[in-house]
Amino acid sequence: MNTRTGKAARTGQYAALLCYLLFLALPFLWLVSTAFKPARELGSLHPSWIPENPTLDNFRQAFEEQPLLGAAGNSLTAALCAALITVVIATPMAYVTARHRGRLSRAATGWVVVSQAFPFVLIIIPLFLVLKKLHLINSLAGLILVYVVWSLPFALWMLTGYVRAVPPELEEAAAVDGAGKARTLVSVTAPLLAPGIVATALFAFITAWNEFFFALVLLKTPEKQTLPVVLTHFLGAEGVADLGPLAAAAFLATLPSLVVFALIQRRITGGLAAGAVKD
Amino acid sequence: MTLTGLTASSGRTAPRGRPPGRRRGDPATWFLVLPALIPILILSVGPLLYGIVLAFTDAQSGRTRSTQWVGTLNFQDLLHDTLFWESFRIGLLWAVGVTVPQFVLALGLALLLNARLRMRWLARALAIIPWAMPEVVVGIMWRLIYNPDAGILNETLRDLHLGDGRDWLTGLATALPAVILVGVWAGMPQTTVALLAGLQNTPQELHEAAALDGAGAWRRFRTVTWPAIKPVALAISALNFIWNFNSFALVYVLTAGGPGGRTRLPMLFAYEEAFRYGQFGYAAAMGCVMVAVIAVLLAVHLAGRLKGGEET
Numbered sequence: 001m002n003t004r005t006g007k008a009a010r011t012g013q014y015a016a017l018l019c020y021l022l023f024l025a026l027p028f029l030w031l032v033s034t035a036f037k038p039a040r041e042l043g044s045l046h047p048s049w050i051p052e053n054p055t056l057d058n059f060r061q062a063f064e065e066q067p068l069l070g071a072a073g074n075s076l077t078a079a080l081c082a083a084l085i086t087v088v089i090a091t092p093m094a095y096v097t098a099r100h101r102g103r104l105s106r107a108a109t110g111w112v113v114v115s116q117a118f119p120f121v122l123i124i125i126p127l128f129l130v131l132k133k134l135h136l137i138n139s140l141a142g143l144i145l146v147y148v149v150w151s152l153p154f155a156l157w158m159l160t161g162y163v164r165a166v167p168p169e170l171e172e173a174a175a176v177d178g179a180g181k182a183r184t185l186v187s188v189t190a191p192l193l194a195p196g197i198v199a200t201a202l203f204a205f206i207t208a209w210n211e212f213f214f215a216l217v218l219l220k221t222p223e224k225q226t227l228p229v230v231l232t233h234f235l236g237a238e239g240v241a242d243l244g245p246l247a248a249a250a251f252l253a254t255l256p257s258l259v260v261f262a263l264i265q266r267r268i269t270g271g272l273a274a275g276a277v278k279d
Numbered sequence: 280m281t282l283t284g285l286t287a288s289s290g291r292t293a294p295r296g297r298p299p300g301r302r303r304g305d306p307a308t309w310f311l312v313l314p315a316l317i318p319i320l321i322l323s324v325g326p327l328l329y330g331i332v333l334a335f336t337d338a339q340s341g342r343t344r345s346t347q348w349v350g351t352l353n354f355q356d357l358l359h360d361t362l363f364w365e366s367f368r369i370g371l372l373w374a375v376g377v378t379v380p381q382f383v384l385a386l387g388l389a390l391l392l393n394a395r396l397r398m399r400w401l402a403r404a405l406a407i408i409p410w411a412m413p414e415v416v417v418g419i420m421w422r423l424i425y426n427p428d429a430g431i432l433n434e435t436l437r438d439l440h441l442g443d444g445r446d447w448l449t450g451l452a453t454a455l456p457a458v459i460l461v462g463v464w465a466g467m468p469q470t471t472v473a474l475l476a477g478l479q480n481t482p483q484e485l486h487e488a489a490a491l492d493g494a495g496a497w498r499r500f501r502t503v504t505w506p507a508i509k510p511v512a513l514a515i516s517a518l519n520f521i522w523n524f525n526s527f528a529l530v531y532v533l534t535a536g537g538p539g540g541r542t543r544l545p546m547l548f549a550y551e552e553a554f555r556y557g558q559f560g561y562a563a564a565m566g567c568v569m570v571a572v573i574a575v576l577l578a579v580h581l582a583g584r585l586k587g588g589e590e591t
Contacts, residue, residue, distance in 0.1 A: 009496075017391050017398055020384075024405040027464065028412075030431050031420040047434050089318065092311035104312065115323065116518060117573050119525045121549040122566030125559050126329035127322065129338075149322040152315060181307060210413035212528040217554055228415040232532060235419075243429055250419040254412050261411035262404075 034247035035059070042243050058244035059252070062234075065245055067222055068252070071230035078140050078215075078226060079208035082147035083201040086155050089148070091197060094159030095189070099168065105160075112153040124217050131218065138220040146214050151204040158203065162196030163189075199264045206257045227253045334564040340557035353564035363565060365540065366548040367572075372455065373544055374524040377462035382516050384463065385470035390504075392471070393478045410468040418532025421461045422448065448534050454541045458533050465529060466522075470515055477511035478504065517580050521573055545569055 029049070034042070036054040041047070062068060097105035127146060128137070136142030166189055174184040212228040219225045222233070231253055234246040334353055338346045357363055388406075392399050409417065424430050425447040433444025447457040481504060489499045505512075527546040530536065536543035536551075545565065553562035 013391060013394060013396055014398075016387065017396055017402060020388050020391065021398065021402055021405060023464070024402070024408065024467075026431075027420055027424055028408050030424050031416075034423050034429075042429050045428060046437075047429050047431060049431070089314035093315035096308055096311050100308065104308075111319070111324075117521050117525075117570070117577065118327065119546060119549070119566050119569040119573075120527070121546055121553060121562060122330040122570060123323070123326045125333060125338075125553055125563050125566070126326035129559070130326065130329075145318075145322060149318050152319060152323075156315070206411065210415075212413065212415050212531075213550075216531075217550075228413050228528070231413075231415050231419065235422075235532070243423060243426065246419060247423055250416045254416050257411045257413065258407065261407050265407055 031247055031251055034243060035251040036248075037244060039244060058248035061242075062245035062249040062252075065242070066230050066233055066249065068227070068230065068249055070223055071225055071227045072253075074140060074219075074224065075209055075227040078143050078147060079205045081140075081144045082151060082208040083205040085144070085148045086151045086204045087159070087197050087201045090152055090155040090159055090200070091193070094156050095163050095185075097156065098160045098163035108156060112157050115153045120213055124214065128217060137218060138224050140224065143215060143218050143226070146218065147204075147208045147211065150211075150214070151207050154207075155200050155204055158200045159193075159196060162193055162200075165196075166192045202260050202264045206260055209257050330563050331567055333560055334567045336560045338559040338563070340554075340559060342557075346560075349560070353561050354568075356561065357564055357568060362540065363545075363548060366543045366545050367568075369455065369541070369543060370524055370545040373459060373462065373526075373530075373542075374520050376455070376459040377466065377523045378516055378519045380459075381463045381466050381470055381519060382512070385467050386474055386512075388467070388471045389474035389478055390500075392475055406468040406471060409465050412465075414465065414528035415532050417461065417465045418529050421464075422533060425457060449538050451538055451541055454534055454538055458530055458542050461529060461533060462523060462526070466519060470519060473511055473515040474508060477508035481507040513580070517577065520576070524573065525569070 033049055033051060035058055036056075037051040038053050038055045038057060041051060041053070093108070097108045131137050131142045131145075134142070136145070170188055170192070171184050174188045175181075179187070210228065211226075215226045215229050216232075219229060222230065231246075231249055234242065234249060236242070335348060335350060336346050337349045337352075388402065392402055412420075424432050427433060427444065427446040432447065436442055436444050445453065447453045450457075485503045485507075486499060489503050494502065524544075525546055526544065527550065530542055530544055531547060531550075534542045536547045546569075549562045549565040549569075552558045552565065
């Protein structure tokens with residue numbers, strides 16, 4: 001009945017959506033464009049969106065200027081270990097908090113919420129002193145410990161949701177069939193939880209891969225530092241930066257988390273939706 | 280499961296009637312919980328308490344003399360530290376300045392993504408980018424955009440004849456707004472996804488009924504959509520506010536707190552105090568003040584939320 005106003009509204013909606021798409025995409029496209037520009041074009045007073053003579057020089061130079069490979073290795077080690085340890089210790093606890101709605105699960109939920117409000121500086125000073133006593137400053141092991149505790153709240157939250165999605169009747173049925181508690185957990189619950197555990201681990205992986213503050217404080221020497229910390233070395237003193245290699249290195253550092261995130265995005269948004277409903 | 284649920288809930292009202300040792304001492308439960316509980320206690324709760332204790336000492340890095348208890352001296356000093364309160368004011372400005380536009384923009388995008396539009400998948404795919412990017416890379420990327428000579432922002436402004444462009448991140452007046460824009464960009468996807476989740480739980484029939492009754496778009500939003508997403512909206516904006524107030528990496532990379540402290544968030548201030556000047560006790564006191572203020576703000580927010588709950 002109101003086709004004309006309906007059409008105008010549609011056009012407005014598409015125009016708005018287009019603005020959003022540009023706002024989301026253009027900054028990243030500029031990073032990519034800068035990464036592939038030869039030095040001459042970067043020095044030009046009229047920069048253009050598309051490099052006229054795209055080059056890989058910036059990437060080569062980036063690897064020459066900073067220990068990127070070593071840093072990526074450190075990041076990978078820290079993120080993999082943190083993710084593995086996190087899910088291994090969080091899954092059993094999430095199981096308990098999901099199945100027994102007692103004081104413990106209430107405390108766990110409360111802690112998950114409260115831990116989001118800490119300014120990290122209040123935690124990192126005492127941790128720094130403790131890790132120093134244990135000779136774990138400037139070591140990946142110390143950083144991994146911190147990352148595990150840091151990603152635990154969210155991991156617990158995600159995993160508790162996944163456990164709730166497994167019907168307890170299945171476990172009861174296994175118990176009726178004579179399977180012990182451990183047997184039930186391993187052969188009935190665990191396989192059903194596996195996708196959720198993988199998603200949680202990947203999320204913990206990205207969080208650790210992207211983390212900067214703890215790494216900045218705890219890692220002192222370049223050969224120990226993770227990728228985000230090494231990236232800031234490109235900025236140099238007084239903010240003078242070699243734009244091309246900086247963009248190239250930043251672009252490379254993003255790729256792993258973009259790929260992993262693309263894989264699990266649906267699960268995270270699903271988990272968020274579930275969490276929002278329960279709120 | 281129902282049995283343990285019953286005993287757990289009755290445990291509060293009639294603790295004496297509980298069968299002895301059924302739940303609390305169940306060794307299997309503890310075996311499952313301890314692997315996570317011990318690190319939480321040692322590396323999270325412990326340091327938090329230790330941090331509060333440190334705020335009452337003169338702890339410093341690299342000092343041979345032993346640490347002394349100084350009572351509330353750090354807090355008294357903080358009270359007179361105009362630089363700290365300036366950074367606090369900037370932190371609040373930044374947190375509000377990011378959270379509010381972020382919420383409005385994210386709500387708009389969530390509404391668009393919830394409507395049946397054609398490019399939805401593209402927007403969803405693109406929304407991953409700011410979310411998945413390391414904050415350090417986001418900062419670097421925007422420094423490339425804001426770059427006075429080689430950046431695209433000034434070039435675009437020149438093309439549109441909107442002035443000669445400027446050095447956004449080092450200008451006294453432009454630095455904070457420039458940094459806030461980056462904060463909005465970086466945090467929009469999470470907010471959008473949370474709001475979208477809320478929208479998708481809105482009963483579609485209500486919408487259609489309201490439309491049949493002749494309610495316009497704005498009225499439908501106010502009477503149907505907003506009440507449905509209000510809990511999510513309040514939760515996500517409270518979280519965003521806290522996260523933003525405590526943020527570090529983004530601004531550290533963009534301006535390192537400059538120019539002249541115009542973007543020095545409380546976390547940057549505390550970081551410098553602790554790890555550049557080694558004043559652990561003093562920095563811990565700053566952390567305590569930040570926690571206290573957040574706790575008060577949250578309490579006010581929750582009180583408002585409960586009141587809002589009575590209305591609906």
